[in-house]
Amino acid sequence: MNFFFDVGRYFTMLKRVFARPERHRMYLRQLFHEIDTLGVNSVGIVIVISVFIGGIMTIQFAYSMANPLYPSELIGLGTRDTLILEFSSTMLALIMAGKIGSNITSEIGTMRVTEQIDSLEIMGVNSASYLILPKLLAVVFIFPFLYILSVFFGILGGLVTGPLVGVITIPEYIEGIQWLFIPYYVTFSIIKMFFFGFLVASVPAYFGYYVKGGALEVGKASTKAVVNTNILILLFDLILTRLLLT
């Protein structure tokens, strides 16, 4: 029963989120603020994770393809396709659900328990829309850029690490990352990122917006938000892969 109650309340909240803003200029200002807070501030962690994962994947591909029958270019190809199809979209979204999602839940949840949301409502402001819509748009807007950044730095990580540890030469790696490239894979992953961005912003916002109690409950809500967002990301990954790729 709780599941259906939560689903119903989530969609009711979304209806309020997409209501007409009271003052467009205020919402726009919030949007730029959120792009900076949630998006630009995530660039550093995305680069670091992508470089390391790119490097690790190159070494692992080299290890599992240590057979003279396999062309060494497969190492670059494998790294590229794994980054483009799964890591830089799904895995990145899972990581961002932890970083951005918990941030959104704790911020909105703290506003709820300190009566700041009630304060907005009494002023006549649609608090759901004012607090959640700019975050939602910011995350949906920034996610495709983070994806592209992650693919680029992941491939760069492989390019640096592979030759450095001696599993592949630079020309072989570069040849490999150009092999059998299918541009649709990128389109597919960017479509996924729009869905994941929506989930990463809206699900944690839901858990924060309806939190009851004090600081302890805000912490619990953050954990619940991240777990539920991760499950939904994986579910949507499965559905979208089935619909768009096979």
Add this chain to the structure above:
Amino acid sequence: MITVKEIRKTFEENEVLKGISAEFGNGKTNLIIGRSGSGKTVLLKSILGLFDVDSGEVWYNERNFTEMREKERKKLRQEIGMVFQGGALFDSISVAENVQFPLDMFTKMSAAEKNKRVAFCLDHVNIAQQAFHLNPSEISGGMQKRVAIARAIALNPKYLFCDEPNSGLDPETATVIDKLIQSLTKEFGMTTIINTHDMNSVIEIGESILFISEGKKEWVGTKNEILNSNNKKLNDFIFANKLYAQMRKGS
């Protein structure tokens, strides 16, 4: 004037408000008093529409708030100022930006006009200009309450609600806050409703007092009448503090 008629509110099995009717006069500091858990905050939030009542009506002058649509309620709420127990200031923006927020959201004032209004409101609650650009976390609890009052009066409201405005403050600062609310009520001719269990506030500014107990209206009167009331529940509440029992004997 705000009028509530026979309002009832139940949470699951627990009936918190059991048919309360009351009138809160214009230009007065109207106090709702009662023990913790007596239903004061639920009554206040029901009047504000933060809780939907099960039955009964809330009237703002000639307007029936309970029957209004959400759009009409939002419009009416621009005539309401609210001071929350903890201040409820937006902690990501400065003191001045907090007061400016309702002006940004609901008026078409120029930047200069807004600055002037912000300075006027903060000056009225005795906030020094040096504090304008501090964040709420950088100022004291008493100052936070005063900033919350300044934000509440920014749009020149007709109705002011205060939920335990001096809780957590020392007696001197609490008296300052009480007198500030009373003087602003007179100056701007607002209908002010204060929710409190602080007897000092009652004696200081209680022009009209509603005492509720277990979700029911028990007594209505003024600060001059309260010490000589014959209502047992009210007397138990007031004279739990021996100071007031002595005051009664003295009077």
